[in-house]
Amino acid sequence: MTLLQISNLQKYYKDVNAVDSISFDVKKGEVFGLLGPNGAGKSTTISMISTLIKPTSGQITYNGESILENPKAIQQKLGVVPQEIALYPSLSGYENLKFWGHSYGLRGNELKNRIAEVAEIIGLKDRLKKKIEKYSGGMKRRINIGAALLHKPELLIMDEPTVGIDPQSRNHILETVLELNKQGMTIIYTSHYMEEVEFLCSRISIMDKGEIIASGTQEELIEIVKGQKKINLKFDRITKELTEKINSISYVQNIDTQDEEMVLATQNGDNIFKDLISKVSETDSNILSIDIKKPNLEAVFLHLTGRALRD
Amino acid sequence: MLSIILLRLQRLKGEYHVFLIMTVLSLVFSFIFGMTQSQDFTPTVLIVDMDESTYSQMVIDEFKNDNTFRYSVANYDAAATQVEDGKVLASIVIYEGFDTDIRNNNIPSIGVIKTKEDRDIFTLNSIVANITSKVIGNTNIAEIASIYVSELADADKDTLFDKAYNMAVEDWRYKKPVFIEASTLEQGAGFSDDNLTHSIIGFSLFFSMYTIVFAIGEILNDRKNNTWQRVLVSPISKISILGGHLVVTFLIGLVQVSVLFISGRYLFDINFGVNLGVILLILSAFVFTVTSLGLFLSGIVKTHSQLAAMTPIILTGTSMLGGCMWPLEIVNNKIVLALANITPQKWAIQAMESIAIHGKGLNEVVFPALVLTVMGLIFFGLGVKLVRFE
Numbered sequence: 231m232t233l234l235q236i237s238n239l240q241k242y243y244k245d246v247n248a249v250d251s252i253s254f255d256v257k258k259g260e261v262f263g264l265l266g267p268n269g270a271g272k273s274t275t276i277s278m279i280s281t282l283i284k285p286t287s288g289q290i291t292y293n294g295e296s297i298l299e300n301p302k303a304i305q306q307k308l309g310v311v312p313q314e315i316a317l318y319p320s321l322s323g324y325e326n327l328k329f330w331g332h333s334y335g336l337r338g339n340e341l342k343n344r345i346a347e348v349a350e351i352i353g354l355k356d357r358l359k360k361k362i363e364k365y366s367g368g369m370k371r372r373i374n375i376g377a378a379l380l381h382k383p384e385l386l387i388m389d390e391p392t393v394g395i396d397p398q399s400r401n402h403i404l405e406t407v408l409e410l411n412k413q414g415m416t417i418i419y420t421s422h423y424m425e426e427v428e429f430l431c432s433r434i435s436i437m438d439k440g441e442i443i444a445s446g447t448q449e450e451l452i453e454i455v456k457g458q459k460k461i462n463l464k465f466d467r468i469t470k471e472l473t474e475k476i477n478s479i480s481y482v483q484n485i486d487t488q489d490e491e492m493v494l495a496t497q498n499g500d501n502i503f504k505d506l507i508s509k510v511s512e513t514d515s516n517i518l519s520i521d522i523k524k525p526n527l528e529a530v531f532l533h534l535t536g537r538a539l540r541d
Numbered sequence: 542m543l544s545i546i547l548l549r550l551q552r553l554k555g556e557y558h559v560f561l562i563m564t565v566l567s568l569v570f571s572f573i574f575g576m577t578q579s580q581d582f583t584p585t586v587l588i589v590d591m592d593e594s595t596y597s598q599m600v601i602d603e604f605k606n607d608n609t610f611r612y613s614v615a616n617y618d619a620a621a622t623q624v625e626d627g628k629v630l631a632s633i634v635i636y637e638g639f640d641t642d643i644r645n646n647n648i649p650s651i652g653v654i655k656t657k658e659d660r661d662i663f664t665l666n667s668i669v670a671n672i673t674s675k676v677i678g679n680t681n682i683a684e685i686a687s688i689y690v691s692e693l694a695d696a697d698k699d700t701l702f703d704k705a706y707n708m709a710v711e712d713w714r715y716k717k718p719v720f721i722e723a724s725t726l727e728q729g730a731g732f733s734d735d736n737l738t739h740s741i742i743g744f745s746l747f748f749s750m751y752t753i754v755f756a757i758g759e760i761l762n763d764r765k766n767n768t769w770q771r772v773l774v775s776p777i778s779k780i781s782i783l784g785g786h787l788v789v790t791f792l793i794g795l796v797q798v799s800v801l802f803i804s805g806r807y808l809f810d811i812n813f814g815v816n817l818g819v820i821l822l823i824l825s826a827f828v829f830t831v832t833s834l835g836l837f838l839s840g841i842v843k844t845h846s847q848l849a850a851m852t853p854i855i856l857t858g859t860s861m862l863g864g865c866m867w868p869l870e871i872v873n874n875k876i877v878l879a880l881a882n883i884t885p886q887k888w889a890i891q892a893m894e895s896i897a898i899h900g901k902g903l904n905e906v907v908f909p910a911l912v913l914t915v916m917g918l919i920f921f922g923l924g925v926k927l928v929r930f931e
Contacts, residue, residue: 320555
């Protein structure tokens with residue numbers, strides 16, 4: 231059953247086309263991923279779905295009802311975890327949760343009990359007394375998520391919820407997302423971390439420069455690059471000559487370089503190692519490491535845009 | 542709206558010391574400035590006698606009988622230096638030939654050395670003109686009398702002149718030909734120190750404006766903390782969000798100005814009259830206007846830092862124009878007086894003074910309160926239009 235339908239959504243900021251006629255739908259009970267590099271238009275899309283900004287054109291319906299005409303149709307049922315920490319720094323974790331619960335209509339014991347439940351979910355039980363400004367980055371992220379869960383939203387939108395946190399908190403957040411989804415919550419998860427989207431999402435749309443460049447399940451997306459390999463190479467130095475030599479290998483389809491690293495998208499070639507080493511030996515550069523990966527969403531993005539999916 | 546009100550009160554609870562410090566500092570500064578402006582200070586005026594004649598001495602004696610300023614005699618160089626250094630208000634110079642000018646019925650050579658034009662200089666010019674006219678008048682009387690009497694009786698004309706002049710002077714002193722009775726209309730007890738009352742009213746309103754503008758400016762901090770955006774996607778309506786912020790800011794402002802006025806009343810024994818209800822009405826109108834002004838300013842700027850940079854300029858400028866620092870009665874410039882009408886401070890002070898100093902009632906404050914309310918509504922409308930809800 232389709233819970234959220236996005237049709238030809240567009241957002242212009244003066245001359246900048248931040249979101250360019252995108253369409254996708256989110257089904258009830260799934261974790262839907264929006265994958266793309268920074269500046270791809272993910273947050274603008276999320277802001278339009280959450281009624282924060284109005285689209286230039288297009289339509290968004292929730293349960294069949296237009297949220298552009300009636301924002302209330304989604305606001306009470308929606309939980310939003312913004313990319314930035316959106317909490318009151320001078321208030322404690324408990325006071326913050328109390329306010330956000332109150333703003334969604336929770337009162338008295340119901341609010342109190344729900345704060346306790348959410349504290350348990352985000353792993354901060356008995357640690358809500360400190361002021362937000364005294365929490366670590368990871369703990370702030372967890373409270374930031376908790377604030378969106380108090381009213382048990384039907385649809386939870388998480389916009390890059392793991393940016394800038396420690397691995398432990400990141401794992402906890404990913405496990406929490408899966409657990410919430412198991413309990414029946416529909417989730418839209420945006421990230422530029424391919425591993426997170428692969429780990430969590432059943433269906434994915436890949437965004438770049440305001441457009442959706444591919445959509446489908448992970449398997450469907452990887453099918454696009456079937457027969458391809460993604461090779462990560464690290465050199466002591468990357469020169470123009472080196473790039474030209476590698477580019478001359480017939481089955482190299484894309485080269486993306488950053489600092490001393492090079493990411494190649496290649497069609498399967500029998501002599502790939504031999505050819506690479508031969509070409510590199512003709513230059514002054516030396517290979518420090520080679521990492522060949524199975525086709526994944528990163529390879530899909532590289533294949534479709536010619537660029538790696540980096541920060 | 543209740544959620545936002547409770548939130549703002551909760552945040553205020555955590556930052557109550559800031560409110561307390563602002564209030565105490567406002568009170569202290571209001572009182573210091575008030576005391577400074579109400580002190581009984583008599584400026585000194587130097588007199589330079591370059592004529593050194595009988596007539597110039599007569600004029601000097603007349604000046605010394607005047608209590609408006611403190612007079613002393615000095616030489617020209619010392620007088621010029623002290624005026625230049627600001628040590629004295631001005632110097633009166635009786636030029637050489639003063640004596641002859643009077644005798645010949647010419648305009649006497651007397652001048653004033655000054656470095657500024659203000660209320661005191663205006664008063665001094667007036668005193669110089671009066672005293673000179675008086676001396677000339679008395680001299681003429683004595684001259685005519687001495688000639689007349691010396692013709693009748695064979696007496697010394699100079700002795701007669703001196704006697705006639707002194708009699709004329711004495712007559713002016715004790716039997717003035719025109720008697721002006723000056724009286725202050727007594728509107729009730731305790732209205733004696735108008736200057737201090739004006740200063741306390743002006744500075745209390747001035748300082749409280751900072752608290753109010755920065756309190757509503759919290760929405761800019763909320764935007765910086767991303768909580769503004771988060772609240773906007775919650776079921777709380779935009780009207781409730783703004784309403785909550787405005788209600789709490791209004792209450793903060795009203796409590797602070799009330800504390801300032803109550804403290805002025807009980808700590809410094811300043812009488813604001815008996816119409817406390819009317820005072821509260823005008824204060825409410827003023828706080829509403831400033832709250833709306835704060836909303837408008839918060840709509841113009843993008844960050845709290847920009848608001849912090851802009852606010853002192855706007856509030857100090859309008860407070861100077863509106864008469865918070867000094868009474869508008871001493872301002873002569875018509876442009877400045879016209880501009881004062883577009884500041885909320887002018888109307889609030891006018892209304893407050895009509896109650897506190899002149900003892901008037903509700904009728905006198907209805908118009909200023911209406912003006913303030915209209916100003917508030919205009920700022921409110923513009924503020925709502927300008928505040929970013931995205």
